[in-house]
Amino acid sequence: MTARDGAGGRRRSSGGALRGLFGSLAVRCLAVLAAYALALVGVLMGAGALSEAVFEGAFPSMETVLERQGDLSRDRFGALTGGDLSNCLVVVFDSDGRRLYASSREAAEKIRASDLDVIGDASDGLFYEVFEEPAGDGVRHRVMLCGYDAEDDSKVVSSWCVLDESLKVVEGPLFSGRGSLTPREFGLIKGVYDGRMSISRLDYENDGGDPRTLVLAAPIVSDAGYARVADVASRLWLLAVPLVLLLTAAAALALGRLVRRSARPLDRAIAACRDADARGGAGPVESSRAAGVPAELAVVYDNFRDLMSRLREARDDQRRMVASVSHDLKTPLTVIRGYAQALCEGLVPPDRVDAYHRVIHERALAAADLLEEFSAYARMEHPEHALELVRADVRDLVAASVDEARPLAEQRGCPLETSVGTRGLPALVDEALLRRLLLNLVGNAVEHNPSGTRVRVSCAAEGGRVRVVVADSGVGIPPDLAPHVFEPFVTENTARSTDGGTGLGLTIARRAAELMGGSVGLSTTPEAPWVTEFVVDLPLDAEGEG
The missing domain is CATH 1.10.287.130 (Signal transduction histidine kinase, dimerisation/phosphotransfer (DHp) domain)
Incomplete structure (x- = not known):
């Protein structure tokens, strides 16, 4: 075999495995459920993204600005106008404090370069924290410049100062060169601009490596405003409910269609058998693979085929x-x-x-x-046929049956011999059935052979079973007829003349043996001088033997 042949065989094998995999109803249903789950996740993620977009649009922050980072790096400051930033004040300065851009006249007038050192730097992760502390002469303000440790992400205080009630620096290195702060500067330190907006700054470089500082003043989120936006976002989630219900209905319909399609081959097979029965024909039913039956229903389908075959x-x-x-x-x-x-x-x-x-x-x-x-x-083919099993010596029944068949054998000129031995052969048998079995086998040997044919009946114990052998030295059974000798209505005489028999003798013999837990077979290697040899095996009754 060449390498190409081997590769082709592997491809055919893998292709067959894939066809078998996707031919499974469970796999098809799992595929539908997986698609349903993915669609459901997509809807939920979409609703979540829309809700998040609503919040971001209502409450812009420095993250909103960073979404335009590509424009910032190219100094395209026009991208900072409108959209989510329409209610914000945006100002951009260079390294010398010159204003490069202001989103409005108000932004240009109210945000100055001198304010930058008191505005929290979002780019370095630095921010101010302000705490009020009671003192003997009133209230003092502790201001801390904080950041986060790069290793454990813990908060670290870089510098600090204490302001008295008049905002004069009374302690600490932070703002030591100023002496005092103005109320406006103190508000900027707290991240509040004009009492209604939060403020922060971002230091970055453009594509040319020039330093830039962006200051963003965004509306402060009020409880009422947040409640309004949250209500809008919740309505977006409510809009997802019909989509979820629609997806669920679609998945249910798809699963139902899969199940119905899987049952169609069985429905077609039943309809074909009904039509064939009405026409009196055989009504062939194709195999489960050819019919496209899923793996889970293949056993049911094949059992149905077998049942239909048996019924036919x-x-x-x-x-x-x-x-x-x-x-x-x-x-x-x-x-x-x-x-x-x-x-x-x-x-x-x-x-x-x-x-x-x-x-x-x-x-x-x-x-x-x-x-x-x-x-x-x-009677023997009837499912309610009752046996009358008794413990008997098979030797006696064989001898009695041979004596009963002897007149017919003598009439046909066929010498009839017996060999039953001396050891008892107890078995649970229906005496009438065993008698008919033996008479049918002996009668078959006598009636279908010429005069002078020797017929021999023997019995012995072999391997825990009673073996009865009926052999003759006649003309034998035609090779084309041998595989079918136990089928009903099979005779050597195709014209079915009166002497040809009914073709039920061997069928009755086989059924009788099966009803008693035994079997009848045609030996393929009879010993000389015997030409035809039928072997009957019956269970040996060990209890009776003891």
Whole structure:
């Protein structure tokens, strides 16, 4: 095999595995559920993003400015106008304190370069904290310049000072060169501009490496304003509810459609069998793979196919049985009717009357035997057929059956031999069934072989079972007929003449053995001089043997 052949085989194997995987109903349902989950996550994430956008639009911050970082690096300050920043004051200074941009006249007038050292730097993570402390002469303000440690992210105080009630620096290195702060500067330190806006600064460099300082004054979030925005955001979440319900309904419909599609092959198979039954045909049902049945339903589908096959076989057997009964009874009944009519009309010479009576009697017996054989077959095939099991010595039953069959064997000129041994062979058997089984096998050997054929019946214990062998030295069974000898209505005589039998003898023998827990088989290697050899195995009753 070449490498190309091996690769092709692997591709075919992997392709078959993938087809088998996606042919599973569970995998298909999981795919639908996964798609539903992804869509649900998408809706929730979309609602969350919209809600976040509402909050960001209502309460802009330095993060809102950083979203325009590409424009800032190119000094395209026009991007800082309008949109989320429409209610904000934005001013940009260079390293020399020159104003490069102001979002409005108010921003240009009220935010100055001299204010930068008292505005918290968002870029370095520095911020001011202000605490009020009671003192003997009033209230003092402790101002701390804070940042975060790079290793453990803990808060670190870089510098500090204490202001008295008049905002004079009375202690600490922070703002030591100023002596005091103005109320405006103190407000900027607290991050509050004009009592209604928060203020912060951002130091950065543009693409040319030039330092820039951006100051942002954004509206302070009031409780009422926050409540209004939160109400809008919650309504956005409410809008997601219909989408979630729609997705849920779509997923349910998809799952229902998958289940219905998975059951269609079974529905089609049932419909095909009904149509075939109405037409009297066989109604072939394709395999589960060819029908596209999911893996989970393949067993049910195949069991249905097997059941339909068995039902067709049973129906065919029933039809063959009816046809066989009518055919096999037609000849003897026709003879009986013709001979009886001749006797009634006085058309038979006196010296032939006895002969006519004998023929009528023989044909009546033949018809009775046919009916008995058909009746036995029907009884044994009935699911409620009851056995009368008794513990018996198989040797005695074999000897009795051989004695019963001996007159027929002598009449046909076939020597009948027995070999039952001396050791008891106890078994739980239905004596009537075993008798019919043995008579059918012996009768088959005698009636279907020429005169002079030796027939031998033997029994012995082998491996915990009782083995009965019926062998003959006749013409044998045609090779094409051998695999079918135990099937009902199979005979060597295709014309089904009266002497050909019903074709039920071996079928009844096999069924009788099965009902008693045994089996009947045709040996493929009979020992000389035997040509045909039927082997019957029955369970040995160990308790009876002891």
